Amino acid sequence: MSTDLLSFDCRFQYGQGFTLESAFALPPGISVLFGPSGSGKSTCLSLIAGLLRPDAGAIRLCDTTLVDRGSGLWVPPHRRRLGMVFQDHLLFPHQTIRRNLGYGMASRDDNGTRLAQVVEMLDLGGLLDRYPGQLSGGEQRRVALGRAMLSEPQLLLMDEPLTGLDEAMRDRILHHLHQAHERLGVPMLLVSHDQVVVRRMAGHVVVLEEGRVVDQGPAHETLDRATTRTMASHPGPINLLRVEEVRRSGDHHEGVIAGQRFHLAGPIAPDSTTVYVRCLPRDVALLIGEVSRISMRNHLVGTIRDLIHIPGDHRALVAVDVGQLIWVEVTDSACRELGLAIGVRVTCLIKALATDVVG
């Protein structure tokens, strides 16, 4: 047997319309199905959870075959040991939060220790005796997450777990998800169309387009390739840089990106040593040669890996590898005058104030 957590190879057709025909394998850990809406991500989740039956193909989880149309094997959804967090939560409106959380608990005789653990981790203590209708969207999402985790799944499936939340709540849920993964060791498969979420969460990414797998592999490399493909379309790439060894230095914070110093603006949580910084490609400038004195605080040296001219728009996107990939937006004329080309060594200049720390 392989060491894959999940192997998926299915064909499924909705009526006369959309056809999904995809095959992928997921390693243990956190994986993401990434792609634009309508690409078949949620359909994959429903097929894995057993809420849809594939027209052909098979799905295996660890050593168990969940469905195999060839041999006619079918495990019904309630025997699959998969937790599912739906995009619209689907909490049971007639039950208190406590009963919602306990609904799928596999062992009723654990004296509530597991329940207590999840309640504490997701900060649900004050909500237990309320009904779902009395909760905010973010609270409902945390309950849905807790409910799925308490069913002790072998794999947790999540459909757009962060869409529609404000930034603070999104950071909090991301934090909870990481914690859940570390403390409970639950493998996860997320569906998302948000690059930022995917970069922060995933170890492994499967890229779907129009029902087909177009790419898969380790998160960052795969996303860089996916970004290249969808470049000209809205919203284009967003840079999300991982800054490590964050420490206080005088009146500001600074850290390291791939061995190069990086200044951070804005408040940083006191105990974080690794943060993510977001900046737009148009807020990054390119320099060839040496810089002597400049107010822009961040200078990251790297090599141009890719260069894409956007047709009819007189601008280009340049991918610079500084240890991580940074996308830079320049005009066509700047591109010509500087002689930008793949393999050229450049310095990326980023104003600390143009960056955004996302936790």
Add this chain to the structure above:
Amino acid sequence: MTGWWLTPPEWQAIRLSLLVAFWAVVIFLPPATVLGWWLARRDFWGKTAVDTVLNLPLVLPPVVTGYLLLVMLGRQGVIGRPLDQWLGVEIVFTWRAAALASGVIAFPLMVRAIRVAMLGLDTRLEQAALTLGAHPVRVFFTITLPLARHGLIAGGVLGFARSIGEFGATIMIAGSIPGETRTMPLYIFGIMESPNGIARAQGMVIVSILIAAGALIVGQVIENRSHRQAGGPKR
């Protein structure tokens, strides 16, 4: 007039009506629930035929329904004969026949109310329960039924009120035996044939109206209460 303005035979008819309506609902609500769920959720060959047969008692003259029941449940009927021979149970011309007739007439109303409630239910909540490892039977009892409860209540109340008013089928299969099958409508009909009937029927007419209105109010109160328990107007 002694004590109060209802005579002992009138009280007897009221008690009998309540008993008959109660059992009609108790016996027919569970199958109405299953059938309502089935018709709301499943598409199958012959669904239209099932629908038609189910709704026949709504449009047939109750006397015809009563006739058919009599043919089936009489001592020589396809159902009546084995019941009589093997179990020694006789149904025709007992209060049980009245309950059965009322239940059959009210059945389509109950199914319809429950079916509408089941159709309005978000089936994805049931899917969510399945992914949490709950067996489909558990899902039915813990998710489907509680969420469709207003349909069950409406079905029960409608069925009860309709049973109280049942006349045609009851008189065919149960007759009008005082103390055994003479329910309120049969009593009123009987008294109208006696001298000064219009005046003497007044009391029972008022009681009929009160019971019907009372059933509707009780149904409304129960539904409001279960709404509040679920935390406000949401679903």
